[in-house]
Amino acid sequence: MVTYKRLGFGLLFLTLLSFGTFGQDYTFARDTFTSMIKTYGAFIDGMETAASAEEIVVIVNAFADEMEILQPRLDEMETRYPEFESMPEPPQEIAELVDQMELIGAEVFGAFMVLIEYAEDPEVAAALDRLEIF
Secondary structure (H helix, E strand, C coil): CCCCHHHHHHEEEEEHHHHHCCCCCCCHHHHHHHHHHHHHHHHHHHHCCCCCHHHHHHHHHHHHHHHHHHHHHHHHHHCCCCCHHHHHCCCCCCHHHHHHHHHHHHHHHHHHHHCCCCCCCCCHHHHHHHHCCC
């Protein structure tokens, strides 16, 4: 016979299990990584089509604007999820997004290589200075 106590425990267990890692909710991390992927994607797409220093300035400033918004979220992630530092693999709930971020890393590097051609332009240099704080 199943008692209400056992049923309650079973429901509690299933609830904790559904959050992953017994109660750890990675919604904030998932949302942050999704925003980062979108921000980096827009930067990469912009750099691939940029044809002038003026366009580079607009793209870099837009990227810096988004990073200013994201930086506090990234800082908060370190506080919320200190276990990320010691995990050999990301939690299953965010593993796909972490994989996407790793793939984007090479593309971001390529996008910054485009900047070398325009680095001497004073307006481009000023826009790049905004990124040094991140």
